[in-house]
Amino acid sequence: MKNKLLYKLRSGKNPKIIYYSVNVWRLLMPKVLFRMRLYKRLASLSCRKDKEYIEKRVDYYNKLSGIVQLPLSAPHLAEHKMGGQKVYFFDTYQYTRWFPDSYRWGFCPGDVTHVPEYPSIVKSRPLTENNENSVVMKLDKVRHFIFVNDKKPFTAKKDKLIFRGKVKGKASRRAFMEMYFHHPMCDLGDVSKNTTDPQEWQTEKKTIREHLDYKFILALEGNDVASNLKWIMSSNSIAVMPRPTCETWFMEGTLIPNYHYIEIKPDFSDLELRLCYYIEHIDEAQQIIKHANEYVSQFKDKSREDLISLLVLNKYFKATGQKLAP
Structure with missing residues (x-):
């Protein structure tokens, strides 16, 4: 409690x-x-x-x-x-x-x-x-529509991807957890209640501020869009996701892959490759952050x-x- x-x-x-x-x-x-x-x-x-x-x-x-x-x-x-x-x-x-x-x-x-x-x-x-x-x-x-004031620079963050979200009933999130739960570059957790998914996935929620300790934040669609995408793109971390299939007032359909966010394949198979690339190419990663921040500014x-x-x-x-x- x-x-x-x-x-x-x-x-x-x-x-x-x-x-x-x-x-x-x-x-x-x-x-x-x-x-x-x-x-x-x-x-x-x-x-x-x-x-x-x-x-x-x-x-x-x-x-x-x-x-x-x-x-x-x-x-x-x-x-x-x-x-x-x-x-x-x-x-x-x-x-x-x-x-x-x-x-x-x-x-x-x-x-x-x-x-x-x-x-x-x-x-x-x-x-x-x-x-x-x-x-x-x-x-x-x-x-x-949540935006953040992230003062931690990208270079000071962990070289890992974080995800905290509800997995129950969401096939794509379940598939991602099955593939990467034990991966050393990922910190994943399921915050669903009354779920039959593996007990080891279950964890407490993390605050937005705690997410911002990581260079990469997973933005996987749930019932429609990924609700965390807005605040990720206002931060100094980078959203990692497949190309969106739905959109809201945030106009997700206008986002440019690898310009506003890091795109991964729908089957997630290239995740490690994409993360390693941007860990090694800091300048390109920071350009994505700059473009994402600029995109978010139009809604303020x-x-x-x-x-x-x-x-x-x-x-x-x-x-x-x-x-x-x-």
Whole structure:
């Protein structure tokens, strides 16, 4: 019990009490205050120096073109209520409150790895062709969007790869553990509960700060994306992973292998070769860290992130034939 409490205090993750406090306060604010400001907020795009960049991101998240009909069964925003997945409600409500309750939409909360039947708001989508119905927004951000201030240089870190994560029910992670659990260049551990996987894999969680003692951090996809990828790429360690198959607001599909992260084969067979290469080529490793840090920096402007979110939703409602009255 004591270890669990210490971990929660030192984990390095976003404190949920602050997240929930802010979002409960949002629920108390009248929606009309935001709807009165919507036109002005959207129009602010026209005078921004980064207008082209913002439009590019909006079109990346929302690929809809022309007019797409929603089914009559699509719910209205007025029906958007808090359910079991509270973070998905809060993270969408932050922006849906700016739009009329009469608008209809599709919404798929959770770890989504399929393309919805009709245009819907999702946290994650598969990196496949014809995924236009998956309109990505920044959801479950309290868990996924964590950045760190890593003061330990890459050269002072251990020449090893670390992984702490849930293995239960995740075939790729299980395969990796079977291949490398006893490897001298790896420090691996399974933090799953009630698992039938080997007992020797079981271990306590490590804080983010403890991960940063290692040069390399494994970022293996779980149900959808690797949730630790964001904070790894903000650090002085390097993410090691196969090419992603899913993406979120972090636009994992735009990441460049061996430029933003170290790519390994989907079967993990070249792991040792790749680690040894970057241990011997420090300059190239530090260039990857530099590029990763630069990539992460684009997500740190909160005002711009909020504007992009509103523009993604606005484009969604326009593309589904719903327009605000002038």
